[in-house]
Amino acid sequence: METLDFLIDGFKVALTLENFTLALIGCILGTVFGALPGLGPANGVAILIPLSFSLGLSAAASMILLASVYYGAMYGGRISSILLNIPGDEPAMMTCLDGYPMTTQGRAGEALTLTGIASFFGAMFATIGLVLLAPQLVKVALLFGPVEYFALFVMAFATLGGVASKNQSKTVLASCLGLGIATIGVDHQTGVPRMSYEIIELYDGIDFLVVIVGLFAVSEVFVFIENTNLNKIGEEKKIIIGNIIPKLKTVLKIVPAMFRGTFLGFLSGILPGAGASLGSFVAYTFEKKVSNKDDTFGKGDERGVAAPEAGNNAAAGGALVPMLALGVPGSGTTAVLLAMLMTLDVTPGPLLFKQNPDVVWGLIAALFIGNIVLLILNIPLVKYFSKILLIPSKYLMPIVAMVSFVGIYGISGSSFDLIIMVMFGLLGWLLRKLDIPLVPVIMGVILGEHMESNLRRAMTIHDGDWFMLISSNVSIVIWSITFIGFVLPFFFRKKIKSTLVSLQK
Amino acid sequence: MNDRVFGVFTLLLTFFYIFSAYIVEESFISDHIGPKMYPYIVSFFLVTSSLFLIFKPDIKPIWPSFGKIIEILMTALILIMYAVFLPVIGFVFSTFFASSFISWRLGAKVSSAFIAGAIISITIFILFRKILGLSLATGPFGF
Numbered sequence: 256m257e258t259l260d261f262l263i264d265g266f267k268v269a270l271t272l273e274n275f276t277l278a279l280i281g282c283i284l285g286t287v288f289g290a291l292p293g294l295g296p297a298n299g300v301a302i303l304i305p306l307s308f309s310l311g312l313s314a315a316a317s318m319i320l321l322a323s324v325y326y327g328a329m330y331g332g333r334i335s336s337i338l339l340n341i342p343g344d345e346p347a348m349m350t351c352l353d354g355y356p357m358t359t360q361g362r363a364g365e366a367l368t369l370t371g372i373a374s375f376f377g378a379m380f381a382t383i384g385l386v387l388l389a390p391q392l393v394k395v396a397l398l399f400g401p402v403e404y405f406a407l408f409v410m411a412f413a414t415l416g417g418v419a420s421k422n423q424s425k426t427v428l429a430s431c432l433g434l435g436i437a438t439i440g441v442d443h444q445t446g447v448p449r450m451s452y453e454i455i456e457l458y459d460g461i462d463f464l465v466v467i468v469g470l471f472a473v474s475e476v477f478v479f480i481e482n483t484n485l486n487k488i489g490e491e492k493k494i495i496i497g498n499i500i501p502k503l504k505t506v507l508k509i510v511p512a513m514f515r516g517t518f519l520g521f522l523s524g525i526l527p528g529a530g531a532s533l534g535s536f537v538a539y540t541f542e543k544k545v546s547n548k549d550d551t552f553g554k555g556d557e558r559g560v561a562a563p564e565a566g567n568n569a570a571a572g573g574a575l576v577p578m579l580a581l582g583v584p585g586s587g588t589t590a591v592l593l594a595m596l597m598t599l600d601v602t603p604g605p606l607l608f609k610q611n612p613d614v615v616w617g618l619i620a621a622l623f624i625g626n627i628v629l630l631i632l633n634i635p636l637v638k639y640f641s642k643i644l645l646i647p648s649k650y651l652m653p654i655v656a657m658v659s660f661v662g663i664y665g666i667s668g669s670s671f672d673l674i675i676m677v678m679f680g681l682l683g684w685l686l687r688k689l690d691i692p693l694v695p696v697i698m699g700v701i702l703g704e705h706m707e708s709n710l711r712r713a714m715t716i717h718d719g720d721w722f723m724l725i726s727s728n729v730s731i732v733i734w735s736i737t738f739i740g741f742v743l744p745f746f747f748r749k750k751i752k753s754t755l756v757s758l759q760k
Numbered sequence: 761m762n763d764r765v766f767g768v769f770t771l772l773l774t775f776f777y778i779f780s781a782y783i784v785e786e787s788f789i790s791d792h793i794g795p796k797m798y799p800y801i802v803s804f805f806l807v808t809s810s811l812f813l814i815f816k817p818d819i820k821p822i823w824p825s826f827g828k829i830i831e832i833l834m835t836a837l838i839l840i841m842y843a844v845f846l847p848v849i850g851f852v853f854s855t856f857f858a859s860s861f862i863s864w865r866l867g868a869k870v871s872s873a874f875i876a877g878a879i880i881s882i883t884i885f886i887l888f889r890k891i892l893g894l895s896l897a898t899g900p901f902g903f
Contacts, residue, residue: 309894427808445794447787476862657859665888673839711791
């Protein structure tokens, strides 16, 4: 039971006063970020990374803070889905379908409590799954060399678009934009500057935090400015929550839905390139298939809110498995979490478990504690959080923008970085308009350097023989998954699209 | 602008990128494939996906009105000026102007935008500088 020993040590790390306070703050902030439409988990984490970095938090402490934000956002997303029919973040989209009808029937409080329970259930089981699965995956990953790692990185990108993407070529384009940006600056292997045109500021490369905050947070400001007139319609919001205690019978009714949602969510979380949005999508679609006997789905069925919420929270935990064990993230937010580890010079991947067990197990223990905190925040205290939805964006967005600037300036103290960040904000707005996903760009910028160095190390070991990239059995398996993951969506996309369209009707 | 235009743009950008990789001066000690190969591989995929965008574009996005685009560019310009003036006039003043501007453009009245700007800038200064001890820009007045 060495895992148990590690876990106990982890609790010792997580229960120090500093770390517990950070987990608490993270949970509160996360719920807020999740609840506010326009600010998702990736956004929230991105804004906080530079801050936690400039505050000089240790790796374990920052991971605890940010992972609590990540989990919290998964809880918070449901609040505006249920109350306003606007998803607070992308994974909470499916919760609108049955959540808002429940609100119109005056059962908002009940919906919030049930989804709170489902979120807790999903997140708890996923965290247990993480404890059991990650160390096993680490054992496998220790056998990986540069060849396998390079293949793994390619897989992460190829499957990224996955089922969720609308246009595969846009995902490829976005990934390569990110990978290209990552090559700017002095080449780490030979020390020669690349793509920097004698501009001193570019010799160090473009800091991925600048890119992340620019693409996610600053571009959000532009999106809000674009839609200002549209927002006026939604300004007269009324929030009535009502009774928050559901009948025991209703709670029992959603138990099977939670189990199914958790299982499917966790599975889609582990898969590369899927993440929480897919988790809740799969969970809802499957639940509808199983339980929609009396045609109650879409009209306020409790199982229709429990399944996707269990699903997205379980997926959030599942997505941490490849991120921690392999150092290869499968979703936007886990990629951003990885970026933070890299900023703190902590090498992600199997070695993390050996060299920094306090980070890994402290984080996992913090997730358990955070979950309990989140359950308390999100059921009895939910009405206070729902008040946050009443803050108009005209006061909220300037805060978001300014805090982003503060964080980046705190790290580098350079105006140049801030200007680059605004440029990326504009780029992010443009890419969003063109329906080009931002997550691959971010992943490209974060993983680019590792991907290249693994390729070059592999080539150096094997004397430049490109066929050695498909020499080992493991690498062949990874390349096949890559191929299937890239090609399969071409055949399935039509079907998924039509399901999505019929669901939204 | 639509996918086609953007495809052409990324294609041109890629050619510039390939050129930039081509002129990289290799040092006398080098690993097996050198610093140029990997950018070339990335370029290959950039070119392919750009061509896909040009020849198989999606439907055009709904663009905001010309006025809105100007507004967005203005906001970007204000934020860039913010970045430039931050070390010159200090954190509190520049943040006050920038956040008031954003708040105003998001539909607040001028007077309430200024109040919001003042509150935001002072609160952030107290919270991050005084309580959390972050290094914010200090102008000639020390704040």
